[in-house]
Amino acid sequence: xAVKMDKAALAAFLAREFPQVGADxxxxxxxxxxxxxxxxxQDKHLRPGGTVSGPSIFALADIGxxxxxxxxxxxxxxxVTTNISMDFMRKPAGGADLIGxxxxxxxxxxxxxxxxxxxxxGLADPxxxxxxxxxxxxxx
Amino acid sequence: xAVKMDKAALAAFLAREFPQVGADxxxxxxxxxxxxxxxxxQDKHLRPGGTVSGPSIFALADIGxxxxxxxxxxxxxxxVTTNISMDFMRKPAGGADLIGxxxxxxxxxxxxxxxxxxxxxGLADPxxxxxxxxxxxxxx
Amino acid sequence: xAVKMDKAALAAFLAREFPQVGADxxxxxxxxxxxxxxxxxQDKHLRPGGTVSGPSIFALADIGxxxxxxxxxxxxxxxVTTNISMDFMRKPAGGADLIGxxxxxxxxxxxxxxxxxxxxxGLADPxxxxxxxxxxxxxx
Amino acid sequence: xAVKMDKAALAAFLAREFPQVGADxxxxxxxxxxxxxxxxxQDKHLRPGGTVSGPSIFALADIGxxxxxxxxxxxxxxxVTTNISMDFMRKPAGGADLIGxxxxxxxxxxxxxxxxxxxxxGLADPxxxxxxxxxxxxxx
Numbered sequence: 325x326a327v328k329m330d331k332a333a334l335a336a337f338l339a340r341e342f343p344q345v346g347a348d349x350x351x352x353x354x355x356x357x358x359x360x361x362x363x364x365x366q367d368k369h370l371r372p373g374g375t376v377s378g379p380s381i382f383a384l385a386d387i388g389x390x391x392x393x394x395x396x397x398x399x400x401x402x403x404v405t406t407n408i409s410m411d412f413m414r415k416p417a418g419g420a421d422l423i424g425x426x427x428x429x430x431x432x433x434x435x436x437x438x439x440x441x442x443x444x445x446g447l448a449d450p451x452x453x454x455x456x457x458x459x460x461x462x463x464x
Numbered sequence: 465x466a467v468k469m470d471k472a473a474l475a476a477f478l479a480r481e482f483p484q485v486g487a488d489x490x491x492x493x494x495x496x497x498x499x500x501x502x503x504x505x506q507d508k509h510l511r512p513g514g515t516v517s518g519p520s521i522f523a524l525a526d527i528g529x530x531x532x533x534x535x536x537x538x539x540x541x542x543x544v545t546t547n548i549s550m551d552f553m554r555k556p557a558g559g560a561d562l563i564g565x566x567x568x569x570x571x572x573x574x575x576x577x578x579x580x581x582x583x584x585x586g587l588a589d590p591x592x593x594x595x596x597x598x599x600x601x602x603x604x
Numbered sequence: 605x606a607v608k609m610d611k612a613a614l615a616a617f618l619a620r621e622f623p624q625v626g627a628d629x630x631x632x633x634x635x636x637x638x639x640x641x642x643x644x645x646q647d648k649h650l651r652p653g654g655t656v657s658g659p660s661i662f663a664l665a666d667i668g669x670x671x672x673x674x675x676x677x678x679x680x681x682x683x684v685t686t687n688i689s690m691d692f693m694r695k696p697a698g699g700a701d702l703i704g705x706x707x708x709x710x711x712x713x714x715x716x717x718x719x720x721x722x723x724x725x726g727l728a729d730p731x732x733x734x735x736x737x738x739x740x741x742x743x744x
Numbered sequence: 745x746a747v748k749m750d751k752a753a754l755a756a757f758l759a760r761e762f763p764q765v766g767a768d769x770x771x772x773x774x775x776x777x778x779x780x781x782x783x784x785x786q787d788k789h790l791r792p793g794g795t796v797s798g799p800s801i802f803a804l805a806d807i808g809x810x811x812x813x814x815x816x817x818x819x820x821x822x823x824v825t826t827n828i829s830m831d832f833m834r835k836p837a838g839g840a841d842l843i844g845x846x847x848x849x850x851x852x853x854x855x856x857x858x859x860x861x862x863x864x865x866g867l868a869d870p871x872x873x874x875x876x877x878x879x880x881x882x883x884x
Contacts, residue, residue: 411875569729688798
């Protein structure tokens with residue numbers, strides 16, 4: 325399938341639609357059914373002990389899957405998250421950005437399923453794994 | 465089992481250990497293997513369109529399970545989330561608080577499993593469901 | 605909502621549509637958005653060591669959610685499982701039946717979400733917990 | 745890490761420990777932190793309509809993760825499944841075998857996390873995705 329929104333288009337969408345948090349993310353790569361997104365880790369993302377908070381890891385996986393869906397179907401679609409499962413496997417480094425690698429395993433008319441690995445920059449093994457389902461509205 | 469930390473003890477723990485976000489939550493009830501926690505929804509928890517963000521719902525389920533575990537085993541234990549699954553079923557109202565009802569289904573020596581229903585105050589049906597596993601450190 | 609299929613109607617459906625396995629299950633109770641189903645545990649459901657196999661527990665949760673959906677929307681709908689998450693918390697007794705208590709947390713036009721607790725008869729605490737999402741076909 | 749059990753050792757283990765179902769599976773490949781397992785689809789694995797049943801897909805993901813753990817830590821360990829999440833994305837062909845590709849994302853002292861893609865032979869896209877957590881007993 326052809327990508328309908330490239331890096332620049334997704335970044336503009338993110339800045340416009342998510343003014344509160346859009347600046348925390350950098351879209352590093354967009355390809356067929358896949359995106360790579362960086363979370364610029366700041367104090368607000370940290371938990372005591374200097375690790376990145378669970379909600380911040382969740383948000384990165386969620387936004388990665390959302391952007392991967394948008395990249396393929398375009399910005400008019402208001403896909404919503406219906407299900408998520410995550411495994412937290414290692415402690416991220418507090419001073420390092422997180423990198424989310426998302427690929428879509430399914431992009432149907434009604435449901436999309438994405439799979440994400442979350443890395444703490446500088447560590448070889450992923451710190452978390454996420455699967456997300458998005459419902460795609462019928463009026464599309 | 466006897467509850468080791470009551471509402472006041474959990475609230476003090478939350479304020480001390482999570483200074484950035486502790487004030488967003490009110491611990492409303494603590495009983496054997498169960499807690500009820502309120503998220504005081506503020507602008508920072510909202511998404512465009514006036515609904516509560518996914519990461520805020522996630523965080524409420526996570527903190528509810530964490531507090532339910534601490535209530536039973538005490539504050540010395542540094543339990544960590546290892547797995548979560550969530551279903552997002554309805555859109556929360558933007559102007560209403562969220563209420564998380566968590567009960568522990570298992571509290572073993574090494575793993576605890578909690579189950580949460582998240583309500584948007586004023587709606588009868590839950591907006592989300594979450595299951596979480598916490599690993600309990602062996603040095604306990 | 606009114607129940608569209610009662611115990612007898614669901615049992616007849618099960619026997620007709622699942623001739624290979626239908627006789628393994630007894631539908632014990634059907635009410636608004638909820639069913640209770642018994643798995644008659646036999647040798648084929650056991651694992652070495654005398655415990656009930658994971659796939660047998662999975663199948664009970666799956667069939668419970670399926671029957672709960674059918675009870676509410678009727679037999680014409682060919683709902684399909686799209687997502688499942690399960691926690692296996694305790695070892696079932698090999699010589700005891702399993703009881704699955706399923707309630708529907710959501711029954712939308714397109715998606716249904718069910719929540720099941722699985723009990724080993726005679727044990728107070730559940731042996732497993734399951735959440736399932738079913739997609740409901742649009743031609744309904 | 746070095747693989748402690750190769751294809752032949754795993755196959756012998758499967759035949760010995762799972763006499764009821766071991767012959768349904770062929771271990772096709774074992775490598776560092778990964779296995780590929782085939783389910784020889786037979787009548788007993790089918791659902792009406794000629795598709796492979798959900799419990800059969802579940803069982804393939806479960807056995808793949810179990811074998812991947814055993815391959816790395818050896819047969820003495822009685823690892824048990826504690827959590828699973830699965831997405832069912834496409835309908836498998838009834839007349840084709842299923843292939844499970846499992847890799848371990850984490851192999852800790854206490855928990856292992858595996859990720860599986862399940863293919864229906866002859867189809868390019870996966871029919872299902874699974875994540876599983878195994879608890880590894882301390883007496884290891």
